[in-house]
Amino acid sequence: LRCSCRRGGGLVQPGGSLRLSCAASGRGFSFYGMGWFRQGPGKEREFVAAVSRSGDSTYYRDSVKGRFTISRDNTKNTGYLQMNSLEPEDTAVYYCAADNRHPRYYSRDARMDYWGKGTLVTVSS
Numbered sequence: 001l002r003c004s005c006r007r008g009g010g011l012v013q014p015g016g017s018l019r020l021s022c023a024a025s026g027r028g029f030s031f032y033g034m035g036w037f038r039q040g041p042g043k044e045r046e047f048v049a050a051v052s053r054s055g056d057s058t059y060y061r062d063s064v065k066g067r068f069t070i071s072r073d074n075t076k077n078t079g080y081l082q083m084n085s086l087e088p089e090d091t092a093v094y095y096c097a098a099d100n101r102h103p104r105y106y107s108r109d110a111r112m113d114y115w116g117k118g119t120l121v122t123v124s125s
Contacts, residue, residue, distance in 0.1 A: 008081075009094065009119030016086050016123070022079040022096030022116055030054075030074040033103035036081045037110060038092035038121075047110060048094070049081060050103030059103055063089070086123045093118040 008020035020036070035050040049070035050059045058070050069082040079096055097112035106112070 011122045017084045020081040024077045029077040032098040034079045035106040038094045040092040047107040050106045
């Protein structure tokens, strides 16, 4: 399985929106939970959101709850992160990842099986 942040990053003003996509190649996408992580300037990588294999269960870090929505389309082998009401603090390189564990564990242990390359999101006026 290979993940790639296909598109969606870029420069956006505070309060704006972006949608990130993560396309997986290879077999078995629907057998993996999926997560999004980010690493801001001078910061450590942190958990952002996760979604279960079926898409029924989602998890978020507190600072993005109500603003970000994670989803997936297993028929397209693609995951998404819809980001609304973006803030300068959301500026970071965003990575998608897939793992065989239940996504409830991703926030505590970010050792994922597969990682995408990352896409830069800059929130600035």
